[in-house]
Amino acid sequence: MESYDLIIIGGGPAGLAAAVAARDNGIESILILERDKDLGGILNQCIHNGFGLHTFKEELTGPEYAARFIAQVKERGIEYKLNTMVMDISSDKVVTAMNRQEGMIMLQAKAVILAMGCRERSRGALNIPGYRPAGIYSAGTAQRLVNMEGFMPGREVVILGSGDIGLIMARRMTLEGAKVKVVAELMPYSGGLKRNIVQCLDDFGIPLKLSHTVIDIEGKNRVEAVTIAEVGPDRKPIPGTEERYTCDTLLLSCGLIPENELSRSAGVEISPITSGPVVNDSLETNIQGVFACGNVLHVHDLVDYVSQEASAAGRNAADYILHGHGENAKQVEILPQGGVRYTVPKYVRPEEMEDSLTVRFRVGDVYKNCAIATYFDDQLISRRKRPVMAPGEMEQVVLQKAKLAEYPDMKHITIKIEEA
Amino acid sequence: MEIRELTCINCPLGCQLKVTMEGKEVVSVEGNTCRRGDTYARKEVTNPTRIVTSTVKVSGGKVPMINVKTQNDVPKDKIFECVRALKGVTIQAPVRIGDVVVANVAGTGVNIVAAGNVDAA
Ligand SMILES: Cc1cc2nc3c(=O)[nH]c(=O)nc-3n(C[C@H](O)[C@H](O)[C@H](O)COP(=O)(O)OP(=O)(O)OC[C@H]3O[C@@H](n4cnc5c(N)ncnc54)[C@H](O)[C@@H]3O)c2cc1C
């Protein structure tokens, strides 16, 4: 069986940054496996600007951002296979993949990095009544059709869900000559960035209706009209608030879920909250030598954070390959409380961690004038005021190794939202 | 006196800004929590600009479409004109990031450039 020190599954921004970091930390034998015909992942279809503000201090488009990392991979001569679908990962790190030229291949790795990204929630998961006529697309599918294939899915559009992809597509389809009639959002707040609401909806006079949902879809062969209604605090439609919009297209922008079928069958423990692997400070899963980063780990709002996290995974995988690591290192669990939904990582090893560790998380609701508090057991360690926090934006706390060392008997770290 | 309402986009707080105008002059900005809101409001009511991104067809390339963008921001009211100027434009592969696709688009003085790489098939 052919073998590599490190096999990376997925050639999106996460896989690319992980590969570069692993090479720069001394790993020669690296292979990236990508099922698509190009490297770059989902960024190839994200043609709007705004990527890389944090990393490059420039507003790049998705393909421009991806191109920078693809260039780094190529400069380093890191090996990759395109059009290659990974079918299975075993718990002893044998990766089974398939492509046209080689058929089925089996590869032994010393370490594996999971970087498969995420996919969109489908309509099935949303439970809208009515027929299933043509003209219903997920926002990401529509994005791919318009931006990569030059095909316009429709002329008169209603969008359900105000996640960023839906907002971006409202502008994109408007610029391409479609009429976007309304964006309906179930929640009382938008899951998208403010910037996108202003520049994708307000700029074009597209109404955003918060606390609204689709209650009926008309049309047998093709969508003909969509009815939306306001919902109460219980998120049930309020009778008498129905509004009907004629349209030929309904886009669904209802969130993303990490793509973890492979991880599950390998025996990786998956968090029910993030739908991504449970990891420690080195982004290692419960299987030794199997790491995860990017959207497969948890859904990120900014690709800059994906790249940072993936570099850490690459460094840590390199360290594992070169030095192995201490068995049974002491682990401290991070407990999310009071509005913090989860943290990545979930476990910290005070003795093994890097000098500082960025813990990322999301909150469950909109919080104004609150603070993010970090406790080591009952001891308050840090408190940072935040004027506003929303579920759509990732938050973070940085833990210092030196500080953890002052609390050798610590049982838990708690991160919670408190009144400021 | 005219009053314009805006949402500041510079941070997640999204302050609702109230700009009072006297003709083309800004008299006051209210509702901002910090300086950036004030700067944003003044620019947004006097000279709002945006980067425009789109796609054009590529012939002889590995993929059929390529991402393009205005090299700098253009006046907001020129957005549609910029997109219209791209209708029917086809460029020949190979294309590299930064290649000029349409020069001086819609008389803005700004070029539309490639924002992706497409190799020849
Ligand atoms: C439709 C959509 C639109 C988005 N738009 C935006 C946006 O506008 N702005 C923004 O900041 N973020 C956006 N995101 C989030 C964006 O995906 C992330 O910021 C970033 O791309 C995540 O990088 P990644 O490498 O983790 O995942 P991805 O970019 O998704 O890359 C994962 C890669 O793994 C490959 N892969 C998966 N399974 C296998 C397998 N079994 N075998 C081989 N290869 C495999 C995939 O083909 C893909 O190339 C969007 C996400 C989606 C799904």
Ligand code: SF4
């Ligand atoms: S005014 Fe300041 S605090 Fe308010 S949204 Fe703008 S940048 Fe944020």
